[in-house]
C-alpha cells in the first residue's frame with residue numbers, strides 16, 4: 001500500500017443522484033489511483049469495485065461521500081468488508097513510510113510492521129495479514145491459505161521476484177541501463193510499490209531512487 005491521490009473535484013453524479021457508483025465516479029477513481037486497487041496495488045482491468053473506506057454497514061451516512069470512496073479489486077473488497085473500518089486513511093498519510101511491507105520468501109509470508117502503535121496502524125496491519133497470509137491459521141510453521149489466497153500471494157511473489165532480480169542486477173553492476181530497469185519498475189502505474197519501496201530502503205538505495213519513490217507525496 002502507498003499513499004493515494006484523491007481528486008478535489010467531486011464527480012457530479014454524487015451530488016445529483018443517490019448513486020455512489022456512477023460512471024463518472026469510476027472514471028475519476030481509475031484516474032486518481034492509476035487504475036490500481038488501493039489496497040493490493042494490482043492493476044484493475046474490469047474486475048474493480050467501489051470500496052467504502054468506512055463501510056456502508058457501520059457508516060451509512062458516508063455511503064455517497066467522495067472522500068470515503070476508493071477503487072479496489074474484488075478480492076480486497078471482500079476481505080475488508082465491515083471488519084476493518086478504522087484503517088489508515090489512504091490519501092492523507094504516507095502509508096509506505098508508516099507500514100513496513102516485506103515478503104519473507106523463506107517463510108513464505110508477507111510481513112507488516114509499524115513503529116507507530118495505535119488502532120489505525122494495528123487495524124491496517126491486521127487487514128494486510130489477512131489478505132496476504134490467509135486467515136492466520138497456522139499448522140506448525142506452515143501457513144494454510146485457501147486457493148484464492150494462495151494465488152493472490154503467488155502473484156505478489158512473482159512481481160516481487162522480478163523486481164528483486166532487477167535490483168540485484170543493479171547492485172552488481174550499477175550501469176545506467178540497469179538503473180533504468182529498476183526505475184521503470186517504480187513508476188506510479190506499476191504494481192506493488194509498497195513492497196518495492198521497502199526493497200529500495202532495505203538495500204540503502206533510497207537516495208539513488210529518491211525521484212522515483214515520491215508517489216503522491218506533497
Ligand SMILES: [Zn+2]
Pocket residue numbers: 037038039040041042072073074075076077
Ligand atoms: Zn486488491
